[in-house]
Amino acid sequence: MKSQKFTIVLSIFLAAVMLLAACSPAATPVATEVPPTEAPAVTEAPVTTEAPVITEAPATSKPEPITIQFWDGLGAPDNAEMQALVQQFNQENTDGITVVDTELDWNTLYSKILLDFKAGNPPDVVTLQQTDILEEKGLGIIQPIDDLYKSVNIDPNDFMETAWNGAQIDGVQYAIPIDVHPIVLYINTDLYKAAGLDPNAPPTNMDEFLNAAQKLTDKAKGVYGFGFGYNGGLPFRVWMSLVWQHKNGAILTPDGTKAAFNSPEGIESLQFLHDLVYKYGVTPQGEQDIDTDFKQGKVAMVIEGPWEMADFDTVNGLNYITAEMPVFYDQKATWANSHTIAFPITNNPDKTMAAMKFAKFLIDHNFDWTKNTGHQPVLKSVMNSDAFKALTNWQPIAASVSFAHFYPAIPHEWEVFGRQPTSPFVIMMESVMLDKATPKEAIATAESTINDILSK
């Protein structure tokens, strides 16, 4: 009898719990996990504050509240600043607009946006890398915005040409750029000085770089001169920068139909990166996480994006400077991409206009964006301001924009230049840096895979 009573009580309890769970308010959109190597993505809290009424002059007519969906692919550490800006916009705007920010990793974002668009449920505003604009427009997902941006007084003349023009297709504007992010050299100044080197004279060419790296390497202490991983997106972007540094270096043919990197320039660049580990011994083998190694002082130099500054700044006692990518070959060149804001076709002009107002807000806060994330501003007025010029480590990055190269824009952008573990360039870098294939073999494999993709 006792056990029967207990069973009844337990069943009622379970039923009550399930009922409560079912009646709970709508679930917050949860961000999908970003792999640990890039630091876990923070689950965002949807902001649902109503637009505040201005206390000085009471509004005569409160605007209709309007909620727009924003999908943002910016992972850590950028996501913190974007969340802050979204919350600020939601609180400050007088048009009754609420932006709901859903964070996704880029891979998920690109698959989901196509599928949700087909299902009739696209977001109202989305972040896109500049080089993916062509593919998204080709899929019919994003809309041209020439009239729209003019109506919120966005002035193209204040934008850097590379950024503004890069977001156009055949002269029609498809997105609003918010930053440019070239990769640069980071140097641990304490280790640099301890090795007898001068941080005011960072390496500018191959010889200086190798000299510094060798001086900085002390295997007995487990310290290496240069950190260079083998997985993810960064290694092949560094390799591309080296290819572009050659006078005749190219990744694809000018019409974007065939691979052009199986060349002496391509092979030489890949061989150099391989030699850093296996010949010069200045880079650890099979390095899993260059950012953590740099933060722990296990490597003295890394090539990384400007977004890492926010991450490195969290480490007490880590003193570093940024410098332009050394000119290893003939000319200055470095990889870059640009975050832009694009507008999926939703056939809801009010929401698209609200989204454009949000984009204008982001542009107006371009200085906050660059200061808190390290990504380079797109507005000339911000770049020329004293406040920006006072940010020391930002200056080499800003200078790098002038010799920045972007991926060639092609319809199959994500399949060719994506950084998923099964992408051709990722596999190429992995096999060479882990010494499983010679640069010649690895490049040939990547070339045939990519030509296969491009021929579709």
Next chain:
Amino acid sequence: MKRKRYNSQSAYLFILPYFLLLLLFFLLPAGLILPISFTNWSIVGSPKWVGLGNYIHIFKNNYFWKALGNTLYYTVMVTVCLTFLGMFLATLLNQKLKGRTIGRMFVFMPYVISSAAAGIVFRWIYDQNFGIIASYLHKLGLPSIPFLTDPRLAMISIILMNLWWSVGFNTIIYLAALQGIPEELYQAAEVDGASSTQIFYFITLPLLKPITLYVTVLCFANSFQMFDEAYIMTQGGPLGSTTTLVLQMWNTAFSNFHFGEAAAISMIIMAIIMIVTLLQFRLGRQKEEG
């Protein structure tokens, strides 16, 4: 006679809702996969007929063979290990030992969580910088082990995680089967002076043969379609060592938007599972007859 028909009519009515859902959400879409596999379709625009083009392209692609190899390695290892482990744990938990109820609970508990949740938990356990294993190794002064980032270790790490997660299921099945073996057989064997090893080998094992067939067929079909763990823990890397066929299919469909080719891959997966399952049943039946 009338009553009989009435009874079966109501029976059909009972299963109709389930069958409708099955038809609409599983059978029809699955059936559409075959024609889609003969087309070139990227969800935008209409499909274009390419005949066997997708299949030829797949068989010529090195990544397909690598994925097939990875999948077979994973499937064989998991099926063999899980069968033995399941049988071992079930035999253990069938003994009249103290705490065997708690033992059974602990063995089955991991299976209660979804494979994706288990994947996330283990990704953090295996993490080289912040994982729990790494922190213990660090305390002992040992270097951390690159579970998920070394091409030689990654698949083994996933296999170990899957063993922990799904051994409970096999154990329960074997436990039920063991408890179905009549006590008299054991008592008779003991009277005849048989040792426990002989009892196990000559009585328990043969009587477990049918259930072993069931377990291996299920195990093979399930692990051949492994996706969640690889997607959550390694996304197919490093060096493509953990890319399984289903992950390859997923990438082809949702990363690269080649739905026709992805449909072709799924047809190939289905064909392989069907052939192997048929073989398993044939072998199982032969053993019984022999």
